[in-house]
Amino acid sequence: MLNLHYKEQGQGYPILLIHGLFGSLSNLGILAKHLAGLSYRVISVDTLNHGLSPRSESMNYQLQAKAVKTLCEKLDISQCAIVGHSMGGKIAMATAQLYPDLVSALVVGDIAPVAYQHNHTAVFSGLKSFDPKDIKSRSDAESLLAEHIQEAGVRQFLLKSLANTKQGWQWLFNIEQLALCYNSIIGWEQFGQFEHACLFIKGENSDYIVSKYQQSVGQQFPKAELKMIAGTGHWLHAEKPAIFNRLTEQFLAKHI
The missing domain is CATH 3.40.50.1820 (Alpha/Beta hydrolase fold, catalytic domain)
Known part of the structure; x- marks a missing residue:
């Protein structure tokens, strides 16, 4: 369920x-x-x-x-x-x-x-361009996203779902499944x-x-x-x- x-x-x-x-x-x-x-x-x-x-x-x-x-x-x-x-x-x-x-x-x-x-090709490209566990800060993630996503507002919106957990940084949404279900x-x-x-x-x-x-x-x-x-x-x-x-x-x- x-x-x-x-x-x-x-x-x-x-x-x-x-x-x-x-x-x-x-x-x-x-x-x-x-x-x-x-x-x-x-x-x-x-x-x-x-x-x-x-x-x-x-x-x-x-x-x-x-x-x-x-x-x-x-x-x-x-x-x-x-x-x-x-x-x-x-x-x-x-x-x-x-x-x-x-x-x-x-x-x-x-x-x-x-x-x-509509399409979110640039967003998915940015999200898939790096493993969040490899970054050291939220600003690192924004810099990497900026290589694909021009709009600062969109980047800031996405970063609200980037969490710093005991296992390291991770997205709070399932990127692969969202792409498959797009x-x-x-x-x-x-x-x-x-x-x-x-x-x-x-x-x-x-x-x-x-x-x-x-x-x-x-x-x-x-x-x-x-x-x-x-x-x-x-x-x-x-x-x-x-x-x-x-x-x-x-x-x-x-x-x-």
Whole structure:
């Protein structure tokens, strides 16, 4: 059984937070702390092959949604709201479509219910270019990543999942398995319509939610709302956390 690792804080109506590719449950930590302070029960999740969650040979969204459902059963949660960013947004959408009675409301950060043509070739090249056990510091890792990844923000995001353990430095995600599952991660299979409230939050400078995807969003999430955060990209929750938190807070207060 795929028992997801999680962190829980606060009390009240349950809200699950699901991070994106190459991340961990700490990525939505600012939002988690904010919502916990508003009297919500916040459960932050490590997805499969990330953080301290199990390693899995499959990462299709039906399996990942089932893992979320299993966690809810373990925590005696019969209904919750879910906030997901990027890949985590797809996991959230799949969970809502497959288990609509479980999900009362949905917040999706900068991702659409479509198959993408995006690639992370440079990221995988950088991650595979060295064995973290051979480095002496985090700055060593950044220098090696910089040979493949130009964007400093992307490097800093990845380095959040580099841990200094008793066995030496190591990534908290399974690089090989993520590469093998990559087509599933960027892909999408519709599992039905979600008839409850749903908020999509787009980063103005990101190309993950564009006009050509509006039809897919409307067909699968007929009650969807769209908000945009100006001057930010795909990592909108990290770049403009106050605005992202406020939009999420206002939406949840209205719909749960």
